[in-house]
Amino acid sequence: MSKTSGKTTNQSPVGKRVRQTQTRQHQQANRSIRDVRDSSHRPVWTIAGVLVVVLVVAVLYLIYQNSQRNQATTATGGGSGFRHTAGQPGVGTAAPAFTLAASEGGQVSLADFRGKSVLLYFQEGLSCQPCWDQIKDLEQNQQALKNAGVDAVVSITTDPATLIAQKMADEKLSTTVLSDPDLAVSRAYHANSYGMMGDMRDGHSFLLVGLDGTIRWRADYGGSPDYTMFLPTQKMLTDLATERKP
Incomplete structure (x- = not known):
């Protein structure tokens, strides 16, 4: 202090x-x-x-x-092991009519197959070699297709008929392939919704049209993400046998 x-x-x-x-x-x-x-x-x-x-x-x-x-x-459902879906028009609906230029010359209509069971195969075309291998495999399994109740196979793609005819000759194929260059038929079947090229090309779609013109089975194999462009015919027939409607 x-x-x-x-x-x-x-x-x-x-x-x-x-x-x-x-x-x-x-x-x-x-x-x-x-x-x-x-x-x-x-x-x-x-x-x-x-x-x-x-x-x-x-x-x-x-x-x-x-x-x-x-x-x-x-x-997938049918058990083939190949992923697929069924687009529209689907099973039970009338198959849209068409008349297209054919690879062998002239024109072919869906109505020409009335009374037969016809398998329509929409595919990508000339740029897709697996698609032509698919046609070759179908031809090599004609008896199996007949046994499954398929009377005829018709393929539809978007390339010109003249180029398709040349490709068919080169590959030594005899299946009827129709040209749908403006995609009018492809769009009617929504087959161009499953390809790798967007909606510019078809994917890998099968439709079985019955004797009366009604769709009995449909399988779209070409969609994302797998973009299947080839499957063995026997695998396809496995799905057909499982999923087909009378």
């Missing part, structure tokens, strides 16, 4: 100012420490949040993929 003018004081003004300065310095130091701690924690929480979001997205993707696989299994 000090005595000044007969009065007793506890602390000099200088000491008080020093203590106040030290207090402010301590407070600033504490705030700096807290800021450092907070800043060091922020990235950790940010990274954790990103990881949570990534995990959620991954789980949702797996759920989506599983649902797609389940849908594919349901669509």
Whole structure:
């Protein structure tokens, strides 16, 4: 303690100012420490949040993929192992009429097959070698097709008839292939909804038209994501036998 003018004081003004300065310095130091701690924690929480979001997205993707696989299994149905669906017009509806130029010359109409069971095969055309291999495989299994109740096979694609005829000669094939260059018939059957070229080309679709002109079976094999362009005829007949409607 000090005595000044007969009065007793506890602390000099200088000491008080020093203590106040030290207090402010301590407070600033504490705030700096807290800021450092907070800043060091922020990235950790940010990274954790990103990881949570990534995990959620991954789980949702797996759920989506599983649902797609389940849908594919349901669509496949017949047991061939080749994923397919059945578009529209579908089973039980009248097959849209058509008349198209044929590879062997002249024109062929669907009405020409009335009273027969005809298998329509929509395919991608000249740029798709597996599609022509498919026709060759169909020809090599004619007896199996007859045993399955198929009286005739007609293929439809979008290339000019003259080029189709040349391809048929090169491949030594005899199946009737029809030219649908403006896709009028392909669109009527929505066969151009299943190809790799978008709606510019057909995919790989089979339709069995019955004796009365009604669709008895349909299988579109060319859709995303598999884009099947060839399947063994026996596999196709497995699906036909399982899914065909009387």
